[in-house]
Amino acid sequence: MLAWLSTLRARLLLWAGLIGLVAILASALTVHGTARLTGLMDAAVSAEQRMQRFSVLADQIGSFLVVAYEAAQTGVDAETRATRLDGLTRSIAQTFAQIRQDLDQAITAADASGFDERTRMATRSLGIARMEALFNATSERFLTATTAAEQAGLQGQINSFAIGFDPLLNAAITDERRARDAAIAQVGTLRDRLSRVALLVGALAIVLVSGFYLGLVRPQLSRLDRLLQASGEIARENFAVVLPETRGDEIGKLFAATNRMTAALARRKAEVADEWQRLNQTIDERTGALRRANAALEKADEDRRRFFADVSHELRTPLTVILMEAELALKAGAPEDGPWGVVQGRARRLNRRIDDLLRIARSESGTLSLEADAFDLHAAAAEALADMRAPVESAGMTLTLEGAAPVPVRGDRNWVRQVAAGLIENSLRHARGGGAIRLTTGAGDGFGWLRVADNGAGIDPDEIEAVMQRFGQGRGGARAQGFGIGLALARWIVTEQGGRIVPESPVPAPWRIGDAPGTMVTVFLPDAGG
Template sequence: MYKRKIYLFGISSGLIMMIALCATAVSAYLTQNNLEQSNTAQTLLAEHQKLSSISYRMFKQLTDELIFGESANQAIIRNKQALIAQSLDKIRTLEQQQRQALGSQMTAGSVEDTDELAALINAIISEFKAITAAYTNTPLDQQYRLQTLLEVKIDNEFREAINAAVVRQGNVVSAINAKIETLNTAIIWFAVGVALFAMPCIILACYWLFNQLYQPLTILNNGTKAIAAGDYQQRLPETLDSEFYQLVKSLNLLASKLAEHESKAEQSRKQLEFEVEQRTREISQVNEQLTKIDSRRRQFLADVSHELRTPLTIIRGEAQVTLRQPSAAETVYRETLNSILVQAVNLSDLVDDLLLLARAELSRLQLDMSCQPIGEFIQLQVSQWQRVHDERQFTLEIEDDLKMIKLYFDPQRIKQVVAILLDNACKYSPPQSPVKVFAREEKSRFCIEIKDFGEGISPSDINHIFERFVRFKHKSEGLGLGLAIAKAIVEAHDGDIQVNSTLGEGTTFQIYLPMEAVS
């Protein structure tokens, strides 16, 4: 298409040049033809004038012959006759050419008048010869025949004939000159018209070709600048010339790939920002959690120090008091040793609890797993607590098909968990209020639910209920490690422990143990 436009422009320009050259050639041909016709007419006019001059001189010589004798000027007369014959022949030839070129209408009478003129000249010459042959002694001015020849034939007929021929040929020359002038004027106006027509056409054609050649380059330039500036949605039109199709297709493909990469980069950036924000949030949460853990660690060390100091102080005090006595009865020593033993047992229990929590955190809590009927196990625990707390009613509700189901668990550790929860239920509920225990299957897990009807736990405290050394303000018994130990033991069994509480209505703990190992 691009080459086709150039070819079209070249063909159009060549056509205009051909028209101009053809017009020039036609004008040159017409001009040459008119010039040839003008030269012929001018030559004819000159020959007529020459014929007139030669004829009059010859007539003068013939007149002199009558005056001076028959032998006078014969050679000159013959020479003049030959010249007249040559001139007449040339006139006839030129008139024939002129008639063929101009037509019989424009040259009417030319050939015929020449014949009449030649006949008149011959007649005049013959009359001169006849008069000369019949010469007498009569005076010439009295000779009527000679007078008629000179006045009628020469002065009237010949002069009128030669003048008519000259005038007629002069008209032909004028007509040809007018025709030449008209042709020249037409050529000039044609040239002006061609110029006036050709110049706008050439300007418009150049403007069209410039636009056709420059427009694709402008579109490509603007498109590449837009793509280079980052506008990857820019698409170049594929309707350009076929020479640019592959280039436009490649640029559009490049823009598409750049847009795709830009989109992926934007998505990656947003994903990175999201991940950074998420990681920052997680780090902030972890940092906050670490801060809380550090705070709890400090509190834990303070609580451990406090809990260890009390029995150690009692042990040291009992020992010091006993040792200060110079002599003491066996009963005193026994009381002192019993007190020291009780405190040592408390210390041992505290150390065991802390060691259990430490091992649980390190995933090193050792469990003595065995397959036992879980229903009988729970029934036994409830019965034992009922005997210890006979003033409170303990009830157990378990589905019949779950009573003999067996699970893999550590009986001592689960017994410890149940004991912690039943002890808390008794501790934080009125003495006469019941404690209900439920056993059921829930979502492929075995659930042990212990519910009391005490004061309940506030929402602010329930979020920290499984933390170490957490104790309610209105109760001071215990070290606050029971629920933390219970959570550690249950999670060591791949289970879960949850709590729900409503102030004034009571608290419910759920222990979830996996049932995948049921036999």
């Protein structure tokens, strides 16, 4: 029980119950006071109403006495007296009936007031009955007196009635006046008493509400304010907040949960700080390693460029001498199809190879630039065929070029020739078993085109796009060799010149070589007029 009372919920219920009891008490007092005041006011109004009835009765009795006295003095007969007194008699009888009805209602209302009140009302009823009996006897005497002796005694009857009726009427009026005054006095007394009780209940309510606020609400609000401040500190990542856990109520449990939470957050913050420090250390180490690796790569790239430059220089010098000797010999009359002509052609091809090496080296270093000149695509294909004829024939394969010349296109002639040579080299590596490579040139729809087809095993259709990506190759293909450019670089070169490159496998029927599926790559370049 004590443990339950220590909870905030129990204390709130207790204080709410006390305040509710005060409210119920105030309501009960209001209802009781209102009912009591209503009863007293009704009693005063009833007494006043009966006093008015008695006043009417007094007027009617006075009129009755005047008429009766006149009739007695004049000595009129019984019929005449009955005629004169008939209306007054009925009015007085009706007034007595109303007075009796009022008394009956008063007696009924007095049942709730106790035995004494009922006794007083019954006593008044007896007085009314005597007055009514006295009046009835007198009126009966006047109506029935016929003899001279009876008529002579009417004057005495009137005097006797007046002497007997007047004290009874005065006593009844006095009783009703006292009852009215007593009811009004009780109203004042009850009002004063209810006022004092209302003040007492109001003071008690103020004490209870003040005690509820000062003893329960304000301390809890202070604790909640402290919790709010702690929440603000936690939001600012200050996890050194410690709330008191001296109470076992709901807010105390919330304080304890908040302390556990801040402790967990503090531990997590420390762990995150440690992890962050280790991560920064790792990043610093990796950054240093990347810088060193980048420096090594830059040095290797510089060495590579220097090597190509040196090789180019070392090769160009003897090639220049060889070309000069061959040209001098040809100018001196040596035949074009003789040894000196062969030497000149081989030297020129070797010179183009050196240019290709330097061009590839520049492309890998990010300094590739493309020209946009008009040239004959068929002638560029013929140059690529001449460059690749020796390795193709050494592999036991045939290499042919078909199509009408010229095919004027716009682009970089040397790079297009290198693209064509690279496509031939790809077919040489991957379609060696087929034995045939065919180049075809043509033009149409604003483009010149070059098709390189072979009769090898072909490429899986699902892998066509993959082999066009950088470093991509088929599952069954041989790994790239030599210095020829790959399909990814070929696509980039052609696309940058406003064209496109389309691989297909198997080769479409009009271009197929034999029964093998084969592979065909078509290069489209804008025509020279575009």
